[in-house]
Amino acid sequence: xxxxxxxxxxxxxxxxxxxxxxxxxxxxxxxxxxxxxxxxxxxxxxxxxxxxxxxxxxxxxxxxxxxxxxxxxxxxxxxxxxxxxxxxxxxxxxxxxxxxxxxxxxxxxxxxxxxxxxxxxxxxxxxxxxxxxxxxxxxxxxxxxxxxxxxxxxxxxxxxxxxxxxxxxxxxxxxxxxxxxxxxxxxxxxxxxxxxxxxxxxxxxxxxxxxxxxxxxxxxxxxxxxxxxxxxxxxxxxxxxxxxxxxxxxxxxxxxxxxxxxxxxxxxxxxxxxxxxxxxxxxxxxxxxxxxxxxxxxxxxxxxxxxxxxxxxxxxxxxxxxxxxxxxxxxxxxxxxxxxxxxxxxxxxxxxxxxxxxxxxxxxxxxxxxxxxxxxxxxxxxxxxxxxxxxxxxxxxxxxxxxxxxxxxxxxxxxxxxxxxxxxxxxxxxxxxxxxxxxxxxxxxxxxxxxxxxxxxxxxxxxxxxxxxxxxxxxxxxxxxxxxxxxxxxxxxxxxxxxxxxxxxxxxxxxxxxxxxxxxxxxxxxxxxxxxxxxxxxxxxxxxxxxxxxxxxxxxxxxxxxxxxxxxxxxxxxxxxxxxxxxxxxxxxxxxxxxxxxxxxxxxxxxxxxxxxx
Amino acid sequence: xxxxxxxxxxxxxxxxxxxxxxxxxxxxxxxxxxxxxxxxxxxxxxxxxxxxxxxxxxxxxxxxxxxxxxxxxxxxxxxxxxxxxxxxxxxxxxxxxxxxxxxxxxxxxxxxxxxxxxxxxxxxxxxxxxxxxxxxxxxxxxxxxxxxxxxxxxxxxxxxxxxxxxxxxxxxxxxxxxxxxxxxxxxxxxxxxxxxxxxxxxxxxxxxxxxxxxxxxxxxxxxxxxxxxxxxxxxxxxxxxxxxxxxxxxxxxxxxxxxxxxxxxxxxxxxxxxxxxxxxxxxxxxxxxxxxxxxxxxxxxxxxxxxxxxxxxxxxxxxxxxxxxxxxxxxxxxx
Numbered sequence: 001x002x003x004x005x006x007x008x009x010x011x012x013x014x015x016x017x018x019x020x021x022x023x024x025x026x027x028x029x030x031x032x033x034x035x036x037x038x039x040x041x042x043x044x045x046x047x048x049x050x051x052x053x054x055x056x057x058x059x060x061x062x063x064x065x066x067x068x069x070x071x072x073x074x075x076x077x078x079x080x081x082x083x084x085x086x087x088x089x090x091x092x093x094x095x096x097x098x099x100x101x102x103x104x105x106x107x108x109x110x111x112x113x114x115x116x117x118x119x120x121x122x123x124x125x126x127x128x129x130x131x132x133x134x135x136x137x138x139x140x141x142x143x144x145x146x147x148x149x150x151x152x153x154x155x156x157x158x159x160x161x162x163x164x165x166x167x168x169x170x171x172x173x174x175x176x177x178x179x180x181x182x183x184x185x186x187x188x189x190x191x192x193x194x195x196x197x198x199x200x201x202x203x204x205x206x207x208x209x210x211x212x213x214x215x216x217x218x219x220x221x222x223x224x225x226x227x228x229x230x231x232x233x234x235x236x237x238x239x240x241x242x243x244x245x246x247x248x249x250x251x252x253x254x255x256x257x258x259x260x261x262x263x264x265x266x267x268x269x270x271x272x273x274x275x276x277x278x279x280x281x282x283x284x285x286x287x288x289x290x291x292x293x294x295x296x297x298x299x300x301x302x303x304x305x306x307x308x309x310x311x312x313x314x315x316x317x318x319x320x321x322x323x324x325x326x327x328x329x330x331x332x333x334x335x336x337x338x339x340x341x342x343x344x345x346x347x348x349x350x351x352x353x354x355x356x357x358x359x360x361x362x363x364x365x366x367x368x369x370x371x372x373x374x375x376x377x378x379x380x381x382x383x384x385x386x387x388x389x390x391x392x393x394x395x396x397x398x399x400x401x402x403x404x405x406x407x408x409x410x411x412x413x414x415x416x417x418x419x420x421x422x423x424x425x426x427x428x429x430x431x432x433x434x435x436x437x438x439x440x441x442x443x444x445x446x447x448x449x450x451x452x453x454x455x456x457x458x459x460x461x462x463x464x465x466x467x468x469x470x471x472x473x474x475x476x477x478x479x480x481x482x483x484x485x486x487x488x489x490x491x492x493x494x495x496x497x498x499x500x501x502x503x504x505x506x507x508x509x510x511x512x513x514x515x516x517x518x519x520x521x522x523x524x525x526x527x528x529x530x531x532x533x534x535x536x537x538x539x540x541x542x543x544x545x546x547x548x549x550x551x552x553x554x555x556x557x558x559x560x561x562x563x564x565x566x567x568x569x570x571x572x573x574x575x576x577x578x579x580x581x582x583x584x585x586x587x588x589x590x591x592x593x594x595x596x597x598x599x600x601x602x603x604x605x606x607x608x609x610x611x612x613x614x
Numbered sequence: 615x616x617x618x619x620x621x622x623x624x625x626x627x628x629x630x631x632x633x634x635x636x637x638x639x640x641x642x643x644x645x646x647x648x649x650x651x652x653x654x655x656x657x658x659x660x661x662x663x664x665x666x667x668x669x670x671x672x673x674x675x676x677x678x679x680x681x682x683x684x685x686x687x688x689x690x691x692x693x694x695x696x697x698x699x700x701x702x703x704x705x706x707x708x709x710x711x712x713x714x715x716x717x718x719x720x721x722x723x724x725x726x727x728x729x730x731x732x733x734x735x736x737x738x739x740x741x742x743x744x745x746x747x748x749x750x751x752x753x754x755x756x757x758x759x760x761x762x763x764x765x766x767x768x769x770x771x772x773x774x775x776x777x778x779x780x781x782x783x784x785x786x787x788x789x790x791x792x793x794x795x796x797x798x799x800x801x802x803x804x805x806x807x808x809x810x811x812x813x814x815x816x817x818x819x820x821x822x823x824x825x826x827x828x829x830x831x832x833x834x835x836x837x838x839x840x841x842x843x844x845x846x847x848x849x850x851x852x853x854x855x856x857x858x859x860x861x862x863x864x865x866x867x868x869x870x871x872x873x874x875x876x877x878x879x880x881x882x883x884x885x886x887x888x889x890x891x892x893x894x895x896x897x898x899x900x901x902x903x904x905x906x907x908x909x910x911x912x913x914x915x916x917x918x919x920x921x922x923x924x925x926x927x928x929x930x931x932x933x934x935x936x937x938x939x940x941x942x943x944x945x946x947x948x949x
Contacts, residue, residue, distance in 0.1 A: 002806070002807065002833075003808075003833070004809075004832070004833035006824075006831075072824070072825050075824065075825075085801075085807075085808030085809075085811075085833065086823075086824035086833070087808055087809055087810050087811040087813075087822065087823050087824045087832065087833065088801075088808050088811045089824070090811060090813055090822065090823075090824040090825060091811030091812050091813045091822070094757075094758060094813040094814050094815070094822075095758055095813075095814070095815050096758060096759075097757070097758045097759025097760070097815075099758075100757065101757075101825065102755065102757075137760070148760070149760070150759075151759065371758070371759055372758070372759075372815070389812065394666075394668055394685070394688055534763070538761070538763060541761060541816060541817065542758075542759045542760065542761060542815075542816060543759070543815075543816070544815070544816040544817070545815060545816065545819075546792065546812070546814070546815050546816045546817065546818070546819030547667075547669050547794075547819075548668075548669050548670070548671050549669070549670050549671050549672070549711045549714050549715060549791070550671050550707070550710065550711060550714070552714075552792070552816060552817055552819070553714035553715070553717075553718050553817065554710070554714060555816070555817070556718070556764075556770050556817045557714065557717075557741055557769070559763075559764060559766075560741065560742070560764050560766040560769065560770065561766060562766075563763070563764050563765050563766035564765075564766035564767075567765060567766065569766070569767070571740070571742060580740065583706070583710060584710065586703075586706055586707075586710075587706060587707045587709075587710030587711065587714075589682070590674070590682055590683045590703055590706070590707050591671040591674045591682070591683050591707035591710070591711065592671070592682075593668065593669070593671075598682060
């Protein structure tokens, strides 16, 4: 590979930001200013240099946080350090919504305008910001701050939400929810943010809680507090059981993946455990970006050790010595707490080469996304981790054969993994007693929208949706329920008569819907449903990676047709537009590469067929 | 050879293709089997010399029991597979892919596409009149995750002025279907130059150099191997582009002369496309066993000396200096 660099240099700050991640350059070849002794005789490169490619995203983050954008000089230096062709690195950087490749003021407010916030005060907040700062994306007169519209920030239980990022030597990221215009502009002006509020887990302290039982109870910054509440009992139990024993318990538990595909976790783990190719990798998908979803954030902010313990057990059972935890980029508090927790676990021997003197080695590397919903698709996530554009790969081969770095890989999401400690402690068969015959265990649901007590709820599989909504106090203000968006933007709207559906994999499948990521967004008759549908269409148009035609263009045509319907200007007739949307839907569902395109029309189609929106 | 000795002989698998039992070699793609069986599967992003990216999805087929359609170009046949290449679902998806492309991209120089549009009853006009084209460079600045909310009166397109920043070839991205072929040819599949990459995301994704720099400021080595694999004419010899602009491009008046490049000892095959006694473009056969249609800048673009008129360098036979052709009574037009 012959890399052509440019005659542009990074600023001192940009260089420092890169070096803070990669260390100082080891030779003039890698960008040290003056030739070092030996540079005339020795060139570094080849595999060793290219193997650092997975550090591209962390380095881009570092530069962006320091400078507020990625300049040609900074990109050039990054390419020199990592042996990446500049065009290639540019392709990666422009893939992510959080990165600007043009000069941008240091202060940016990302204001959520996604479905839950749209029904929860975002339009009013945006109007206020427009008056005070100017239109979205525009510069304020002093050029120091802008605001941008953002997809879901995962703060739906406290809508409307915003995330303020301030680039500089000590970059900060402040989530704000609910975000009032006054408070938001004050934070943008440099005022400290309010203390993070208590987690909205209305059942906290109640009976029968499993996954959220420590949320709000333990000190998330203290390993001792975690252990005092039963933490790390499961890892010891796992060591006693041995890898085969853990696999047996997970199989007996009939645990199904909570990511949407409902794949049996035990089967996935076994396939990797048996694979003779080494090394094996474990990846935890915490790229929670489905609009309306915030369960991972609450768990990771308030009980981070649980995931670390669960990942350690999974790594032990499947022969992985290295785990990667990919967190979405918009969760600064969760990031901070995970960094602390991983550091503490390492210091106390719960991670590392010889965990608790057992001889078992396992460690976790924490990575963050940069604003790309598609990176929640497992193979796109691998590409993102490896330093490539977050485009889904073709399957087969499946991750258990060829995943991260082309190696056998276990990839599970947060909710799936945090079920494992209880399974190991109490046994798979006992676990399988909870829930229904084929949907075992409990499930996390994110209630948002027009519901009296929004927040994170945990109920056993088999609970009816209307019971869950009642648990959250029913429709806010006693208004009439019009529909529920179940499963998120990739889920489906339910007709009012369907909301007694039983929340299990089999029952939701039977009525042609999905629990998806556990989103339960309640919509009453005051909500502008066409606006919600157009927001969903805009979301998929923005988040399509662009790789395949059905999704890349289909999401555009879908949004255009919805706009015509909403504006009352169908091209021929409403019926003709609906038929056209049906044709677009069929092609996207059948011919797209990945789940994003295949489900990008589901919610809209369900609303159009069930709710007489137009 | 050693590879052939080590590897187990390929097995034969039995599949059903459109209801008919067919034997195929294990490891073949569905597309390869169909090509052998004489079944036409349209393709755009597939090329025999490149790794399949299965991005265009026009080659999808239906596999019995599968939830979604599969790209014939990449999916390998398996024992017992039952494949339908022209079922209702398949035809619908192909039709929509063709409509999506034809309504958003200029396909005027894409071979076969008119025939396919007709065969699959695609009507790209039903998405409305095309939106006005982008200004020069506008699409290069689009930021991932942001777009202007449409009102639906026009169909969004990628129309934009062509990029003409060098004398050898033109990048007319209004014709780009984002098949990734040029990126593969420039990058890891062949040239390893990595001058271009896919940048941006979704409908705003585009082929770009870093910061959309002009080609002369990029890593481009002008091998033209991207032009060789471009399926739509988005990448085009400047000479062909100029002829087309002037309305003088006429393939019926062209001849193709196959020869061997004389610049070095590799022996790449050249196909010189001539019109009116002028070389208008150079290609190389993609099935060439050594070069697979790839050339370097000299073979691809270094033909000007062949047709320099007026002053051919012909020596007088006595070792004296070259004499102008006219002095020998030639017409000065060279061969």
